[in-house]
Amino acid sequence: MPKLKVDGIEVEVPQGATVLQACEAAGKEIPRFCYHERLSIAGNCRMCLVEVKPGPPKPQASCALPAADNQEVFTTTPMVKNAREGIMEFLLINHPLDCPICDQGGECDLQDQSVAYGRGHSRYAENKRAVTEKYMGPIVKTIMTRCIQCTRCVRFAEEVAGVEEIGAIYRGENMQITSYLEEAVTSELSGNVVDLCPVGALTSKPYAYEARPWELKKTLTIDVMDAVGTNIRLDSRGRQVLRCVPRINEDVNEEWAHDKTRHAVDGLVRRRLDRPYVRQGGKLVPVSWDEAFRAIAAVDHGCSVAAVAGDLVDCETMYAAKALVRALGGDRFEGRQTGMDYDTSSLAAVNFNTTIAGTERADAILLVGTNLRWEAPLVNTRVRKAIKKGAKVFAIGPETELTYKAEWLGDDLSLLNDLPQAVRDAFGGAERPMVIVGGAALKGGHGAALGLVAALGLIKDGWNGFNVVHMAAARMGGLMLGYAAKGGIADLHDAKLTFFLGADEVDYTRFTGFKVYVGHHGDAGAHHADVVLPGVSYAEKSGTYVNLEGRVQRGERAVFAPGDAREDWSIFRAMSDVLGCTLPFDSLAGLREEMFAAVPALRHQGLAQYDWTMPAVGGSASGTIAGYPIKDFYLTNAICRASPTMQRCSAELVHGQDFAEAAE
């Protein structure tokens, strides 16, 4: 633990820390461009220069200098001030002064640091260099003249995304950052380089010229595009969410978000359901709320009532719907829309027990029927980190590109009954072994995978290596609220009255009774429903979500819903009046109190504790994994299907359509 002095302040930093980190520990701000906590050190911008004694009598790049005992670091001396001014001047030589038309304006590191550390004026009267734009795909817009060659984007693509497609070509003054042959970057994490880029060289293409950061209202909430529960901030102006950026949460998403999280938001203003409809003569006819409720009240359900939860709904909605169904005498609930019927008697057996952050520490990993890269991209990046630390990865399922080398064992589920020797060896020597079971294996292989807990010693002191990855933001919350029928969704098919909560992935043709769709987008559900009630999306309600590791998180409302749409819980509350079974809560707070009483684990944010018990579902696995549940990463739910950006991503990145030409 080196002890050193920064501007006279004594600090002690962990072994291996850099001088820059020591300065931060001492509360000193060190300007930087290339250095980033989560990327390797490049040391090429020189903005972080400080004076260090003992050492050569010249400024030193603090980001690449190891902190050592008895060092004295100075961050305010004339030498440092001069150095910063000099570097700033050099950086600005070839940086255009186009801040007024630059999307980064207002949140630009170069702008801020030039104000804070640069000279007040320019001495440069020569020509500036110009660099042609590079095509990087549907998400990232480039204005490469602004690039300061910090190489953060290059390092991110290589180290975090695992997609080595961005690089620096040519050299010296001619150096240019580009994707390989200016083709679209094929990473679902590409949008993160927009945040990483300290200048306006890489900006968000869908958000281009939409707004200035200071006009935006910033709301902290939770993403629902997958079950990871990425912590996000929705930036809105008026009634529209203009962009979505990740917040830092070390336990969940670190500071990343995938492109669906970021860019599905333009789907929030398209294909919205903004008034109630009732099907008359095969056609949906707009009606008033009251008429819609009456149409439901007219259904003779004989207590055969059910609710199907969609993938994006919050716990409050599910609780309210459940309360109504119960009040009507029904008791069938399901959220696993595509027919999964795994045992849910032990929530720990269907949970991501290692935790997302814990994944990094695993030393042997077996993926069973999961295309983790699409099912939970931000868990996939953790697996990459584990591999960097030496973990070995095996996979059962059809081969797919995971951004790292996995040893593919084949797509036969029966492999679970008798794992190859290589796997046994690797797991035998592993201290923190991990099995990750995906949707493709849950159907036939849940029991056999649970068998591995004993066979591979997955549970040890302080370590639970059994994991299931879910893909729906509503899944764990739904399971906690009892949205699981014994035989899966098939148990609900004959219900006389079914409420669909934004459920757009179910096979509606199997449902014979009266169908009420409560949701926000005109997607599959609205096409089949008898009554459509306009609810709100995740951006328009405050809600509780439980992510795949059982982490309870709450998000806030960012904007108001369009038209006549109402918050889902209040729809059920209002409907209950008309149906003559008034629900006992009048506010979201009241609803929450009841919900917490019913499921106490939802009260506190953070990991819900599921006690580990082994469900009685042993048995051997058989069959092959034909494919993974997600066929198209960019179009997995109603919001992204309505999003032009996601459609474009899908066409270009999944279906290989060529847009490079069309985009200037």
Add this chain to the structure above:
Amino acid sequence: MADAPNIHDEAEVRARWGAFAWTDDNQRKANEVIGRYPAGRQQSASIPLLDLAQRQVGAETSTQGWLPVPVIEFVARQIGVPYIRVYEVATFYTMFNLAPVGRYHVQVCGTTPCVLGGSDDVFAACKNHGLVKGRTTPDGLFTLTEVECMGNCSNAPMMQINDDNFEDLDYDSTTRILEALARGDTPTPGSQTGRRSSEPAGGPTTLTAMVQDNHDYRGEWNTAHAG
């Protein structure tokens, strides 16, 4: 960038070079190069393999050779490295040609010592021989490129033609060399004024007492300014 070459990745280039593979001879050399590096460090072979590939392309096209994109990709696959990583290397070094060149790639140094030594005359000679900067002569023989310092400053001005350096040039010697090449002769590389290496032209000007025998200068040191 005005002077960054346009990367050729057209359908014809793909069609012509898509099936690039080592000749037997080069395959042996490639194996040897790759074998020099420990497993997992094959990326280190990028430069020698790109050079080998450029030479093979040169042999196939009777030019100095260049690196079409499919050939760069071929090299990357050989060593299991993402395309962009090898592509970065190929674009970084000016010795790798990203566009076709002629039989002789005339690289004339235009950096300060060579300018002071008279590189203007060298360029003039090239020009009068029909060479245009950045272009290949219509007969496909010469491509002229102005380059930065090639480390031969003490023999300035200089030019590099394919693998040979021609030094201590002036207008006439440059013309002579170009004419010889055009005739199909092989002009002698190195200094064109008869220097063996970079010894002072016209004989030593310092330490002259040392030319014949060893001489102890220490007694003559002016210690007054030492320190």
